[in-house]
Amino acid sequence: xxxxxxxxxxxxxxxxxxxxxxxxxxxxxxxxxxxxxxxxxxxxxxxxxxxxxxxxxxxxxxxxxxxxxxxxxxxxxxxxxxxxxxxxxxxxxxxxxxxxxxxxxxxxxxxxxxxxxxxxxxxxxxxxxxxxxxxxxxxxxxxxxxxxxxxxxxxxxxxxxxxxxxxxxxxxxxxxxxxxxxxxxxxxxxxxxxxxxxxxxxxxxxxxxxxxxxxxxxxxxxxxxxxxxxxxxxxxxxxxxxxxxxxxxxxxxxxxxxxxxxxxxxxxxxxxxxxxxxxxxxxxxxxxxxxxxxxxxxxxxxxxxxxxxxxxxxxxxxxxxxxxxxxxxxxxxxxxxxxxxxxxxxxxxxxxxxxxxxxxxxxxxxxxxxxxxxxxxxxxxxxxxxxxxxxxxxxxxxxxxxxxxxxxxxxxxxxxxxxxxxxxxxxxxx
Amino acid sequence: xxxxxxxxxxxxxxxxxxxxxxxxxxxxxxxxxxxxxxxxxxxxxxxxxxxxxxxxxxxxxxxxxxxxxxxxxxxxxxxxxxxxxxxxxxxxxxxxxxxxxxxxxxxxxxxxxxxxxxxxxxxxxxxxxxxxxxxxxxxxxxxxxxxxxxxxxxxxxxxxxxxxxxxxxxxxxxxxxxxxxxxxxxxxxxxxxxxxxxxxxxxxxxxxxxxxxxxxxxxxxxxxxxxxxxxxxxxxxxxxxxxxxxxxxxxxxxxxxxxxxxxxxxxxxxxxxxxxxxxxxxxxxxxxxxxxxxxxxxxxxxxxxxxxxxxxxxxxxxxxxxxxxxxxxxxxxxxxxxxxxxxxxxxxxxxxxxxxxxxxxxxxxxxxxxxxxxxxxxxxxxxxxxxxxxxxxxxxxxxxxxxxxxxxxxxxxxxxxxxxxxxxxxxxxx
Numbered sequence: 001x002x003x004x005x006x007x008x009x010x011x012x013x014x015x016x017x018x019x020x021x022x023x024x025x026x027x028x029x030x031x032x033x034x035x036x037x038x039x040x041x042x043x044x045x046x047x048x049x050x051x052x053x054x055x056x057x058x059x060x061x062x063x064x065x066x067x068x069x070x071x072x073x074x075x076x077x078x079x080x081x082x083x084x085x086x087x088x089x090x091x092x093x094x095x096x097x098x099x100x101x102x103x104x105x106x107x108x109x110x111x112x113x114x115x116x117x118x119x120x121x122x123x124x125x126x127x128x129x130x131x132x133x134x135x136x137x138x139x140x141x142x143x144x145x146x147x148x149x150x151x152x153x154x155x156x157x158x159x160x161x162x163x164x165x166x167x168x169x170x171x172x173x174x175x176x177x178x179x180x181x182x183x184x185x186x187x188x189x190x191x192x193x194x195x196x197x198x199x200x201x202x203x204x205x206x207x208x209x210x211x212x213x214x215x216x217x218x219x220x221x222x223x224x225x226x227x228x229x230x231x232x233x234x235x236x237x238x239x240x241x242x243x244x245x246x247x248x249x250x251x252x253x254x255x256x257x258x259x260x261x262x263x264x265x266x267x268x269x270x271x272x273x274x275x276x277x278x279x280x281x282x283x284x285x286x287x288x289x290x291x292x293x294x295x296x297x298x299x300x301x302x303x304x305x306x307x308x309x310x311x312x313x314x315x316x317x318x319x320x321x322x323x324x325x326x327x328x329x330x331x332x333x334x335x336x337x338x339x340x341x342x343x344x345x346x347x348x349x350x351x352x353x354x355x356x357x358x359x360x361x362x363x364x365x366x367x368x369x370x371x372x373x374x375x376x377x378x379x380x381x382x383x384x385x386x387x388x389x390x391x392x393x394x395x396x397x398x399x400x401x402x403x404x405x406x407x408x409x410x411x412x413x414x415x416x417x418x419x420x421x422x423x424x425x426x427x428x429x430x
Numbered sequence: 431x432x433x434x435x436x437x438x439x440x441x442x443x444x445x446x447x448x449x450x451x452x453x454x455x456x457x458x459x460x461x462x463x464x465x466x467x468x469x470x471x472x473x474x475x476x477x478x479x480x481x482x483x484x485x486x487x488x489x490x491x492x493x494x495x496x497x498x499x500x501x502x503x504x505x506x507x508x509x510x511x512x513x514x515x516x517x518x519x520x521x522x523x524x525x526x527x528x529x530x531x532x533x534x535x536x537x538x539x540x541x542x543x544x545x546x547x548x549x550x551x552x553x554x555x556x557x558x559x560x561x562x563x564x565x566x567x568x569x570x571x572x573x574x575x576x577x578x579x580x581x582x583x584x585x586x587x588x589x590x591x592x593x594x595x596x597x598x599x600x601x602x603x604x605x606x607x608x609x610x611x612x613x614x615x616x617x618x619x620x621x622x623x624x625x626x627x628x629x630x631x632x633x634x635x636x637x638x639x640x641x642x643x644x645x646x647x648x649x650x651x652x653x654x655x656x657x658x659x660x661x662x663x664x665x666x667x668x669x670x671x672x673x674x675x676x677x678x679x680x681x682x683x684x685x686x687x688x689x690x691x692x693x694x695x696x697x698x699x700x701x702x703x704x705x706x707x708x709x710x711x712x713x714x715x716x717x718x719x720x721x722x723x724x725x726x727x728x729x730x731x732x733x734x735x736x737x738x739x740x741x742x743x744x745x746x747x748x749x750x751x752x753x754x755x756x757x758x759x760x761x762x763x764x765x766x767x768x769x770x771x772x773x774x775x776x777x778x779x780x781x782x783x784x785x786x787x788x789x790x791x792x793x794x795x796x797x798x799x800x801x802x803x804x805x806x807x808x809x810x811x812x813x814x815x816x817x818x819x820x821x822x823x824x825x826x827x828x829x830x831x832x833x834x835x836x837x838x839x840x841x842x843x844x845x846x847x848x849x850x851x852x853x854x855x856x857x858x859x860x
Contacts, residue, residue, distance in 0.1 A: 031630060031645055035648070036652070049812060052637065085666060086624055087624065087625035087626030087665075087666075088637055089636050089637045104739075105624070107636070150813055151812070151813045155813075164649075165649065165843075166649035166650045167744075167812075167815030167816035167818055169642075169645045169646050169648070170812050171642075171815075171816055173630045173640055173641060173642035173644075173646070174640050174642045175640075176631065176632075176634075176640060177630070178631040195515055195517035196515075197517070200607070200608045204477065204606075206482070207518055207536065207537045210603055210606060212600040212603035213600070214603075215462070216597070216603070217596075218465070218599070222465050235517075267488075308535065310600055314597075314600075339797070341797040342797050364770070366770065366836065367769070368799075369793060369798075370797075382597075382600050382604050383479065383580055383601070384597075385597030385600055385601075386592075386600075386601055388597055406797060413595075413845070
């Protein structure tokens with residue numbers, strides 16, 4: 001009845017999962033719908049920015065040589081031969097002591113090599129001809145935004161796999177991408193198992209709890225960049241579970257189940273994997289919470305058997321499912337971003353397994369990250385998840401941890417990620 | 431021709447804008463569509479969590495008194511009188527030296543007051559009756575998740591105005607919210623102005639640039655939590671601009687224009703505001719970039735006249751428009767979250783105006799935030815916006831700033847926000 005399971009280190013478990021990582025397909029969306037998606041192609045500058053020498057100010061385009069002797073008390077007078085708004089090209093070459101009124105963004109007229117701000121000039125009208133007086137000298141190139149000074153043609157400005165934020169949207173528009181190639185979101189199915197579950201709209205009965213994990217996971221899938229599909233909940237009935245899992249798998253890229261992975265008599269998922277002929281990658285991980293996480297593989301599809309405990313389920317998703325979603329989205333940093341931070345509270349009780357403690361970061365007056373646990377800290381706690389924005393990583397061992405110690409922190413609300421955060425976590429089993 | 435403008439401090443400008451802040455209306459969405467939206471009502475626990483005393487493990491529910499003398503070498507034998515899976519209630523009260531096989535999450539049977547993990551028991555069958563042997567004593571309450579130990583009925587678990595993340599989704603499901611009351615997204619219109627602009631799908635011509643600001647702003651509106659509506663681009667023609675602005679305003683909650691707010695001859699927006707009878711709140715702010723930002727008000731609607739320079743436009747949005755979006759979404763911390771961080775580079779050139787330098791944060795090995803500018807740092811630079819995740823706030827004055835100094839940092843990719851980040855920025859004009 002009692003199966004003996006051999007826990008493997010987190011790094012090994014993640015590694016086994018990542019062997020099944022694939023890359024997503026490409027689809028095209030309008031630039032207006034591209035925010036929050038992921039670039040499927042690099043953005044390469046197909047022209048210089050600026051495209052031409054232009055004025056950064058409203059003012060006058062001048063020939064710097066004409067202002068060589070100008071200074072306070074000895075103004076130089078220039079003839080205004082026209083004006084140029086942004087979007088047009090001035091047709092005449094400016095000659096000695098001639099100037100052109102120029103607007104922000106307009107191309108520098110032929111013959112001119114500097115711009116003086118409007119505020120520094122004085123307009124004079126003489127015989128219905130307009131002149132300006134300038135009381136300072138300008139250097140050649142002064143107040144000119146030169147062609148290519150922001151970006152040279154051919155520069156890679158954003159790489160495929162990048163999250164499309166407002167700045168990248170600006171780049172897409174600048175280089176004419178009305179239709180943006182993005183990576184299709186991987187489709188992850190979610191099945192909840194457990195006879196104790198009632199649906200969100202159903203009344204509670206004695207002994208029952210509402211199915212919250214499935215909805216939570218769907219939000220986690222969306223945060224990671226995937227598309228979550230809720231496939232319903234199942235009672236603890238092995239045959240029905242098997243059928244549901246097999247049906248589900250044909251419609252999705254990967255499948256998550258919650259519950260049914262422990263060692264209880266009703267935890268059928270390990271048997272279901274066996275009957276399906278799925279390869280079980282692991283069924284126990286040296287971590288808390290989430291040690292009973294099971295992951296199996298059917299060809300290119302993964303079956304994530306996450307715990308029924310909300311917090312264990314939450315951690316299991318972020319460690320094992322998230323990097324699969326992000327890899328599909330072409331990220332080269334698919335794992336949670338790992339940074340250093342200071343522990344905000346004591347954790348005196350030692351644990352042989354690496355702990356992933358739900359926490360929240362604050363930044364103190366010295367600019368230091370301080371991470372504290374979000375309240376009640378049992379793996380069944382739902383309430384603590386609302387404020388959680390990090391995991392504190394406390395490697396297993398014989399000692400506890402004290403407030404003020406520097407620890408590893410995994411950021412949950414982050415687009416940057418990390419390439420491999422597990423390098424220096426010493427496996428806590430022998 | 432040349433209008434004299436009086437710059438006001440950022441804090442004063444934001445303050446004036448915020449006087450027009452309103453609160454949004456409520457709509458209902460399915461829990462499956464609620465991720466990323468904002469709660470319109472507090473989540474209050476309408477029952478305890480757990481709802482009943484339950485088992486956190488698979489094992490046996492026992493009467494602790496029966497194990498008082500149990501120890502290694504002196505096991506106690508208990509009669510297994512049945513089993514209970516999660517979701518059911520055991521119908522019989524356990525008597526002396528009786529035990530019930532119990533699954534994770536199942537209610538503790540009547541008569542029992544502790545749970546022993548399956549792994550710590552040994553099964554014995556005698557005369558086709560099952561017994562277990564236990565070789566340790568348990569305390570009353572050991573391994574029981576008590577009713578209400580996570581959350582007591584009546585507790586406020588999340589407040590209206592909260593961003594719906596995965597943890598809050600779990601709470602919504604737990605308390606039966608299939609339909610979630612969320613705040614309607616404020617609708618912000620975006621009009622680009624400038625004869626130099628060509629549309630994203632159009633070829634470039636001499637002197638022209640592509641309209642990138644409008645698309646960038648729409649992504650910024652979405653990040654802030656609003657809905658952006660692109661209303662097209664306009665040439666520098668005052669009458670057409672006036673008509674377009676008036677038409678646009680009737681369809682949206684607030685309107686953003688980019689360009690046309692400088693002091694150039696084609697910068698018509700100030701005149702348009704006057705003709706419409708809008709109250710101009712300010713037309714110059716003591717900040718770089720974005721000093722020519724103009725905001726006007728028509729009743730409850732704001733007209734944000736952002737600069738045509740991409741970076742000035744970007745900053746203007748985050749400082750002035752974002753808090754209006756977030757206030758509408760019931761946030762009590764509508765402004766950018768302000769934290770301390772260390773400057774990653776010298777800024778030796780002094781500036782009389784407060785600078786908002788586009789930057790990126792890294793966290794060093796001591797857990798300290800280090801903020802460095804994202805490349806090329808002119809207000810026209812598009813390329814630097816892709817990597818930008820913070821503004822470095824450098825108050826105006828007569829001195830520059832050195833690498834390693836502690837400065838204020840405003841976080842852009844953040845849901846927490848701050849109540850009022852402008853308290854200790856000393857206005858840099860007299």
